[in-house]
Amino acid sequence: MTSTAAFAEIAALAGDPSRAAMLQALMDGRALTASELARMGGVTPQTASGHLARLSQAGLLAPERQGRHRYFRLASPAVAGMMESIMQVVADRPEPSRRLRVGPRDLAMRQARTCYDHLAGRLAVAVTDALVAGDHVELDQDGGVVTESGAAFFARMGLDPLAWSRRGRRSARVICRPCLDWSERRPHLAGALGTALCHHYIAQSWIRRSRETRAVVVTERGRRLFKATFGIEVAALDEERRPTP
Amino acid sequence: MTSTAAFAEIAALAGDPSRAAMLQALMDGRALTASELARMGGVTPQTASGHLARLSQAGLLAPERQGRHRYFRLASPAVAGMMESIMQVVADRPEPSRRLRVGPRDLAMRQARTCYDHLAGRLAVAVTDALVAGDHVELDQDGGVVTESGAAFFARMGLDPLAWSRRGRRSARVICRPCLDWSERRPHLAGALGTALCHHYIAQSWIRRSRETRAVVVTERGRRLFKATFGIEVAALDEERRPTP
DNA sequence: CGAACGGTTCGGACGTGGCCGAAACATGAG
């Protein structure tokens, strides 16, 4: 079966440390230039160029010329999904008592970051918990749905749930997807609902994307609105969670 | 960030052709011996032993001693999900006009096969289509739900939908998951619902697992019941689908 | 137009990792 070879090829492409770092850097859904990606991958531009060519050739990245720059983005949500699922395997394997060091930059990432097209980190988990607790969303391991109460809730926020159904034939119910967080090990909202929420946060200035990393910062307005809308005290998410002994 | 290295490690493990073939062989959810896997990987037992040790060490495989044999199975559904998602990327990338050759064994696989814990192939797609058409299941890109009508339908089959919710707190709705088929390029049922259906087929002798491959064969009883239950003419699935010009 | 910058191509050095032959263990069978 020739598909096994193709499988191995894709996995091997993701399996090189430099390329993995580049792919991870693109997980915020935006496009980066070849040089930026070279820096993220910790290699020289020549080396990165080769990697990027191979990744594009294989259909993992979508290149775009723009002036004398060349921008690369993840080619499709399927690629992002693949990386998510690999991270999932990484997350739930028995860790050999390795306490992963948390640098200051890592802390910001754990707090709130983008994950391709939705929000991840403690903030995203808190929002998800609030939605589940408020009976606006039902989540299972395999997926989730927006309840009637949830549809009204999102409508009050100015979002139109029915517009999120991606397929042509709209489902009567709005279906979303959980995404297991590698830092929190808890599910948060992904799929059409997660994407719509993330767009909303940014469009309404609840959060701002950070320049260099996937971390996002909550604005003052955002603090107010996360509290008012979901009952989330953003400042309370800052404190480091102690490992239960 | 140390997690990038772990990510690359996992992906690299899946990225070797021999290991990929072994992992694929385990995608039917059963356990195989080291020698069987060596054969599947196209390498000698010594080489396979090394691979299997690394895969187990990394938490991708779960080894079990049994007499003088050593059985390996996929360590978790997360691993199966990872492989599914890699296949997904393989499936939807622009193929360079490569018409993948379909051997006779491949044909049986396309017809019906197991995919870790559920059924895949034309039969699975047909069942999914029938359930959607009958308004028993609603499917979106992100997930799916069983409707009220569907709950009754499955109950008539002797299945208990409410028992499928994997998490402690049962959801009011039964939520399932679509799995994009690499051969059909259409979604079919996975998740708790897909698993339950697959178990049901086997327990009630609708299908039988093949000894050597992931393909399954539909029994005479199965032909009757797929027709009676879902309106599926199993024989009609045999004919090769012509590419629409 | 020429300098500067971003990106790519080429060539050669280097190292990691896959592979098998041979041999050692372990387990079960005769």
Added chain:
DNA sequence: CTCATGTTTCGGCCACGTCCGAACCGTTCG
């Protein structure tokens, strides 16, 4: 016990692929 089978360890060979230095294109400035 002895032999056969399944699995693992060791050693050495080989090749692929990564990496960078240097040089080469293309674009955008001053």
